Amino acid sequence: MNTRNIGNTRRSVLGGLLAGASIPVLAACSTGITSLDGQGTGGGAGGGSSAGGITIGTANFTENQILGHLYATVLEAVGVKTTVRANLGTREILIPALRGGDIDLLPEYQGALLHYLDAKATATEEGEMQNALAIALPAGLQVLPYGRAEDSDAFAVTRETAEKYGLTTLADLKKQNGRLVLGAAPEVKKRVVGVVGLKEVYGVEFREFKSLDSSGPLVKGALKKGDVDVANLFTTDTDIVAEGWVVLTDPKNLVPGQHIVPLIADRKADSAVRRALARLGNTLTTEALTELNRQVDKDKKDPDDVARTWATAHGLTKK
Numbered sequence: 351m352n353t354r355n356i357g358n359t360r361r362s363v364l365g366g367l368l369a370g371a372s373i374p375v376l377a378a379c380s381t382g383i384t385s386l387d388g389q390g391t392g393g394g395a396g397g398g399s400s401a402g403g404i405t406i407g408t409a410n411f412t413e414n415q416i417l418g419h420l421y422a423t424v425l426e427a428v429g430v431k432t433t434v435r436a437n438l439g440t441r442e443i444l445i446p447a448l449r450g451g452d453i454d455l456l457p458e459y460q461g462a463l464l465h466y467l468d469a470k471a472t473a474t475e476e477g478e479m480q481n482a483l484a485i486a487l488p489a490g491l492q493v494l495p496y497g498r499a500e501d502s503d504a505f506a507v508t509r510e511t512a513e514k515y516g517l518t519t520l521a522d523l524k525k526q527n528g529r530l531v532l533g534a535a536p537e538v539k540k541r542v543v544g545v546v547g548l549k550e551v552y553g554v555e556f557r558e559f560k561s562l563d564s565s566g567p568l569v570k571g572a573l574k575k576g577d578v579d580v581a582n583l584f585t586t587d588t589d590i591v592a593e594g595w596v597v598l599t600d601p602k603n604l605v606p607g608q609h610i611v612p613l614i615a616d617r618k619a620d621s622a623v624r625r626a627l628a629r630l631g632n633t634l635t636t637e638a639l640t641e642l643n644r645q646v647d648k649d650k651k652d653p654d655d656v657a658r659t660w661a662t663a664h665g666l667t668k669k
Contacts, residue, residue: 398619403431407444407453410437411564412646412653413501413586413639417457417610419657420634424626427667436653440537441466448615449488455623458613460496461606462503465542474606483611490616494624496609497631499639501586503543503605504597505532511579512596519599523554523580533569533578536561543605544582551604556580586640588648610634633664 404425408418415436422432435453438444441463447453460479464471467486473479476496483493507517515526523530538544539559548554560577562569565584573581574593583590583597590597612627642660645651661667 398615398617398623400425400430400618400620400623403433404454404618404623405433405435405452407438407447407456408434408436409441409444409456409564410439411566411584413584413643414457415653416639416642416646416657419654420630420661421455421457421612421627422654423658423661424630424666425623427661428622428626428669430622430626434654440535442537445488448613449490451615451617454618455612455614458493458611459501459608460493460611461608462543463493463611463613464606469542474603476607476609479607480611487613492614492616492619494612494614494619494627495631496611497634498609499631499634499636500607500609501584501636501639502608504583504585504590505548506573506581506583506590506595506597507579508573508576509594509596517596517598519601520548520552520554520604521601522598523548524552527553527555528557530556530579531558531560531577532556532580532582533560533562533572534582535564535569538582547604551602586636586643588640588644610639630661630666633666 406418406421408414418434418436422434425432438447438453444453444456445466448456460476460483461474464473464479464483464486468482471479471482471486473482480493480496487493505520511517515530516522517526532538532545534544539561540546542550545556545559560572562572562578565582565587569578569581569583570587570589570593572578573595580598581595583595585597589595610631612631614623638660642656645656646653658667
């Protein structure tokens with residue numbers, strides 16, 4: 351039976367899970383705290399079993415919520431009970447929660463996850479990143495085979511801004527150092543694929559950084575209005591094409607490949623789970639994921655309904 355907790359905004363579940371613990375959780379990597387409530391001691395080891403059900407966590411943006419519900423749908427089809435805790439936040443919350451047992455599984459992105467675990471990682475090819483992840487992951491966690499679908503970070507400007515400043519690549523931003531405003535999710539200010547990497551790799555410095563959201567209505571609205579000059583978006587965001595925005599190319603490969611990859615606790619990674627998620631990964635394409643994003647963001651459909659409808663249409667709800 352499905353016991354999903356669906357949410358497009360932060361829900362009361364976070365209030366209970368994070369009450370009084372937001373500061374410890376955000377400091378999890380340095381303090382050793384590995385649970386949403388600050389009490390965990392790390393993930394379990396040994397043989398995995400999904401017999402007791404799986405709790406899936408998702409990040410705080412549309413696509414990750416859709417992926418979480420896709421995971422739930424294909425797992426339910428093979429008899430695994432699931433709960434989806436949607437919109438929990440960033441990796442700084444999700445990874446400790448996974449290690450601590452508050453969640454068991456989450457949809458991840460190869461390159462972004464690798465850079466989170468190892469800021470000095472240089473792997474960019476899918477197979478190399480998969481190997482690097484296996485080494486960098488904390489004990490008790492593992493990545494399953496990555497899927498066909500990919501969604502990378504992108505730095506976009508309006509066509510007017512591109513023409514005004516002669517922008518076609520990320521390297522071109524350096525010519526406007528101290529003049530432009532970057533809009534992105536708050537964590538991008540401290541990430542390699544963000545302000546840190548743009549400065550280190552391309553020598554780019556912005557006049558201002560505006561903390562907004564992850565390829566969501568805030569950052570896209572700011573780009574439209576001219577409140578920001580550059581926006582950090584996702585390549586599967588259909589507004590990029592619809593609005594005619596210019597994605598700046600990345601000649602120095604700052605942004606790594608970002609194939610979708612399930613990140614799971616060893617304690618739940620049994621053969622039924624592996625097979626179901628591999629089947630989904632082999633079926634879901636970048637184009638299909640982009641369309642699912644459009645249905646939720648533009649048509650205002652529920653992520654759960656969109657995921658279930660797509661999975662059923664592609665034969666993924668049959669045993």
